[in-house]
Amino acid sequence: MRGRGTVHRRAVLLGAVAWPGAVLAQGFAGLGTDAEGFAIPDPTYRFEFPADHGAHPAFRIEWWYLTANLTAPDGTSLGIQWTLFRSALAPQDGEGWDTPQVWMGHAALTTPERHYVAERLARGGVGQAGVVADPFEARIDDWVMAGPDPSDIRLTARGADFAYDLRLVADGPFVAQGVEGYSVKSEDGQASHYYSQPFYAVEGTLQIEGRAVAVTGQGWLDREWSSQPLSEDQTGWDWFSLHLDTGDKVMGFLLRDRDGGAFTSATWIAPDGVPDPQPPGAFAAEPLAWTDVAGRRVPTGWRVRLAARGLDVELRAVNPLSWMETLFPYWEGPVRLSGSHSGVGYLEMTGYE
Numbered sequence: 001m002r003g004r005g006t007v008h009r010r011a012v013l014l015g016a017v018a019w020p021g022a023v024l025a026q027g028f029a030g031l032g033t034d035a036e037g038f039a040i041p042d043p044t045y046r047f048e049f050p051a052d053h054g055a056h057p058a059f060r061i062e063w064w065y066l067t068a069n070l071t072a073p074d075g076t077s078l079g080i081q082w083t084l085f086r087s088a089l090a091p092q093d094g095e096g097w098d099t100p101q102v103w104m105g106h107a108a109l110t111t112p113e114r115h116y117v118a119e120r121l122a123r124g125g126v127g128q129a130g131v132v133a134d135p136f137e138a139r140i141d142d143w144v145m146a147g148p149d150p151s152d153i154r155l156t157a158r159g160a161d162f163a164y165d166l167r168l169v170a171d172g173p174f175v176a177q178g179v180e181g182y183s184v185k186s187e188d189g190q191a192s193h194y195y196s197q198p199f200y201a202v203e204g205t206l207q208i209e210g211r212a213v214a215v216t217g218q219g220w221l222d223r224e225w226s227s228q229p230l231s232e233d234q235t236g237w238d239w240f241s242l243h244l245d246t247g248d249k250v251m252g253f254l255l256r257d258r259d260g261g262a263f264t265s266a267t268w269i270a271p272d273g274v275p276d277p278q279p280p281g282a283f284a285a286e287p288l289a290w291t292d293v294a295g296r297r298v299p300t301g302w303r304v305r306l307a308a309r310g311l312d313v314e315l316r317a318v319n320p321l322s323w324m325e326t327l328f329p330y331w332e333g334p335v336r337l338s339g340s341h342s343g344v345g346y347l348e349m350t351g352y353e
Contacts, residue, residue, distance in 0.1 A: 037091030038227035041191045043182040049174070052195075053150055053223070054133030057101060060088050062225030064131065064138045064145065066155065068166070068202045069243065069334050069344040070217035077318045078206065078215060079110040079334030079346065080164055082145060082157055084131070084138050086124070099125030105140035106326055107157035109164060109206060110333045115322045116208075118159030150174075150197055150221060155204075163207040168219045172199030173273040177251060178265070183224070184280070185255055186234060186263050192226035198241065198249040198269060218243045220346065234263070236351015238285060240304060240315070240335075244343040247271030250311065252283040252304065256351060268309050282308055291320035296352045298323075298331050313339035315347065 039058035056062055063085045070078040083106040090100040101124030109116045120140045122129035129140035136153070137146040147153035151170040157163065175196045177183045183194035200219030205212055220241045234255050242250040252266035266283035268276040289301030300320040305312045315335040322333025332348040 038088065040228075041182060041193050041226055043179065043191070045182070045193065047174070047176065047181050047193075047195060050134040050136065050149055052133075052193075053131075053136050055086055055101075055131045056193075056225045057086075057088060057093060058091070059225045060091075060227040062086050063222070065222040065224070066145065066168075066219060067241065067332075067334075067346040068168070068200070068217050068219035069346065070202060070206070070215040072213050072215055076112065077334060077336065077344070078213075078217075079108075079318060080166070080206070081106060081108040081110075081332060081346075082143070082155055083107075084129070084140055084143075084145070086131075094125065096125045097123060099123065101125065103129035103140055104327065105129070105143055105157075106324065107143060107159060107164075108322075108324065108332065109159075109162040109208065110319050110322050111208065112319055114208075115319055115333065116159055116162040117324055117326065118157065118162075119326045121327070150223075158207075161209045164204065166202055166204030166215075166219075168200040168202050170197050170199045171201060172197075172271075175249075175267070175269050175273055175275050177267050177275070178277055184265065187280075190226075190228055192224050194222070194224040196223070196241075196251060196269075197221040198243070198251075199273065218344065220249075236349070238299070238302075239348040240285065240302075240345060242304075242313075242337060242343055242345035244337070244341045246341065246343075248309075248341075250306065250309075250345075252278075252285065252306070254283075254285055266306055268306065268311075276309075278306065278308060282306060288314060289316070289320075291317075293321050293331070294323045294325060294329065296323075298349060298352050300331075300347075302335075302347070311340055313337045313341055313343075315345065317347065 038060045066082045085104040103122040105120040107118045131138040143157040155166045177194040184191045198220045202217045202219045239253040249269035254262040264283040266278040284305040287299030291300040300317040302315040318334040330350040337343045
């Protein structure tokens with residue numbers, strides 16, 4: 001999550017009122033803190049569309065998280081991120097400024113030379129941000145992800161030196177992560193409801209410091225909601241979404257703990273969208289190269305393996321300096337793959353001090 005960008009004019013007020021120290025302690029919404037009063041993910045629940053494309057205010061935290069690996073006409077590798085986070089400060093509901101729902105938006109554009117970032121903050125209930133399930137619209141201010149449903153969307157955002165206007169159309173189904181959408185995050189059993197749309201074909205235009213660049217590529221949307229998806233001793237994660245040139249997709253993550261261990265999970269997704277969830281520990285990722293960025297030492301080259309599927313690849317960041325200097329700082333950017341499989345993907349890393 002990355003470098004300094006524009007902040008909405010109301011961000012100072014919202015940052016002071018809506019994001020208290022207790023929330024900031026473990027990242028987004030205090031992901032490992034107690035969930036008392038909030039809804040808890042249910043392993044027997046099955047997704048219901050279009051309703052589940054919308055918000056789930058009984059849960060403390062959720063996101064609409066889209067990344068895209070893009071290519072310019074000259075072959076340059078580029079990437080964009082568009083994310084809308086919803087966090088509930090209390091389990092009860094309210095109206096207008098009394099609502100406990102707060103919203104945060106991140107937009108980023110990555111080139112091999114630069115990483116552009118913008119951030120927006122909003123209070124729920126006052127018309128500044130929100131999500132409608134049918135027809136689908138997710139927005140914060142003038143940043144919008146909208147269409148008949150999330151399989152066919154237009155995506156817009158802008159910052160001080162960048163903007164994008166993209167069309168994303170999926171040629172595959174929504175994919176449940178974990179076991180039928182119940183994604184376990186720790187040995188203690190913390191979990192989330194989690195599905196993806198990894199089959200977007202993308203086309204549109206980027207604006208980079210006033211220059212228009214036509215692009216095409218592949219996109220990936222993650223939808224996730226929970227109230228306590230991390231255990232108290234987990235300090236951050238390394239998350240991978242991979243588009244293999246075979247048409248297969250891979251989602252995998254490591255959730256790191258204070259003792260140096262990690263809980264891992266992954267899903268292999270066939271070209272027709274059929275998921276093959278892997279057992280904890282089957283997915284392995286180890287750092288190969290490190291970058292000093294924003295006063296942190298961050299792994300920006302990785303070896304990723306999934307033995308059951310013959311996957312053994314090296315990942316290299318398109319731009320190792322893809323740091324999100326946002327309210328909750330993190331690293332995120334596009335990567336390229338080589339080894340047993342070729343392809344592209346996105347890497348997100350949190351919790352590096």
